[in-house]
Amino acid sequence: MNILVTGGAGYIGSHTVRLLEKTGGKVVVYDNLVTGHRNAVKSSIFVEGDIFDSTLLADTIRRYDISSVVHFAAYSLVGVSMIKPQDYYHNNVVGTLNLLDVMLANGVNKLVFSSTAAVYGEPETSPITENVLKNPTNVYGRTKLIMENAMADYSRSYGLKYIALRYFNACGADAAGDIGEDHQPETHLIPLILKACLGKTDTLKIFGDDYPTKDGTCVRDYIHVNDLGQAHVLALKALYNGHESDVYNLGNGSGFTVKEIIEAAEAVTGLTAPKEIAPRRAGDPAVLVASSDKIRQDLGWQSEYTDIKNIIDTACHWHKKNPDGFAG
Numbered sequence: 001m002n003i004l005v006t007g008g009a010g011y012i013g014s015h016t017v018r019l020l021e022k023t024g025g026k027v028v029v030y031d032n033l034v035t036g037h038r039n040a041v042k043s044s045i046f047v048e049g050d051i052f053d054s055t056l057l058a059d060t061i062r063r064y065d066i067s068s069v070v071h072f073a074a075y076s077l078v079g080v081s082m083i084k085p086q087d088y089y090h091n092n093v094v095g096t097l098n099l100l101d102v103m104l105a106n107g108v109n110k111l112v113f114s115s116t117a118a119v120y121g122e123p124e125t126s127p128i129t130e131n132v133l134k135n136p137t138n139v140y141g142r143t144k145l146i147m148e149n150a151m152a153d154y155s156r157s158y159g160l161k162y163i164a165l166r167y168f169n170a171c172g173a174d175a176a177g178d179i180g181e182d183h184q185p186e187t188h189l190i191p192l193i194l195k196a197c198l199g200k201t202d203t204l205k206i207f208g209d210d211y212p213t214k215d216g217t218c219v220r221d222y223i224h225v226n227d228l229g230q231a232h233v234l235a236l237k238a239l240y241n242g243h244e245s246d247v248y249n250l251g252n253g254s255g256f257t258v259k260e261i262i263e264a265a266e267a268v269t270g271l272t273a274p275k276e277i278a279p280r281r282a283g284d285p286a287v288l289v290a291s292s293d294k295i296r297q298d299l300g301w302q303s304e305y306t307d308i309k310n311i312i313d314t315a316c317h318w319h320k321k322n323p324d325g326f327a328g
């Protein structure tokens, strides 16, 4: 297995790379370092490149005899996607179509694709199963749904074999404490709470407390990044074993409100985060909780981290060890 990992210097990418390497596969990280970090790539081959650079992509595929791609390289922020839709359609749709062109032109037909719970929008049932209506409430979710549909078409017409993984809320960090979540600027809830607890940021804003949930704040399903990463390993192995193209949810199956996550993080750190209620963030659905039964049954996936405090503790370990992230 010679695997090209686009976006392998990013948060989920770097954790997955570590797990892929443990399987003995040769991993080549391909990342333009716009949001990724060079020192998140520890031992893999690294190529600094953009998914729009067809020549470099094709050269890399040929040079390292690549037979599959795990594609993380994308923009992934709900809030920003509502303000800068052009960036999102360009990078996530046009960029991924370009990657698919280069793959198919060079005989690579296996792809594990990062999708998202944001494809669902405001589903009527919870936990969400893969087959419910998809009606994204934000641009980010729309870009990922467009690509899921395109891949289904490419699968029928050109023999592409893909598995799309719809992530719920990735969080936590590898227990080693040397890779973790470091976005500039940071917009995700758990790192922002931890930074607020540790005095590294200003007051935490709770985006809306008038949602139809038990305490008025949004409910999400938080899954440890290594559990997510392990699903990529299983998906890739399944594709090598002839598995047909498919789509899977990836979450823990339990929902926590924003306020509950803050309480859990304060309990883990023993510190209090300064916080205030702020207006709703555009594009946020009230509740997103996954059913991951399908990937459990089909691919034998299971989560190692089920306790939210343990998950937050791994993130806390990373933040304490690396107060300035990768820059430190």
Ligand code: UDP
Residues within 6 Å of the ligand: 078, 169, 187, 188, 189, 190, 192, 204, 205, 206, 207, 208, 218, 219, 220, 258, 281, 284
């Ligand atoms: N959130 C919040 N304050 C913040 C960041 C996030 O209240 O500073 C909320 C956000 O509205 C959502 C949840 O926390 O309901 C998780 O947001 P995040 O950006 O971490 O992930 P997303 O669900 O957008 O993928």
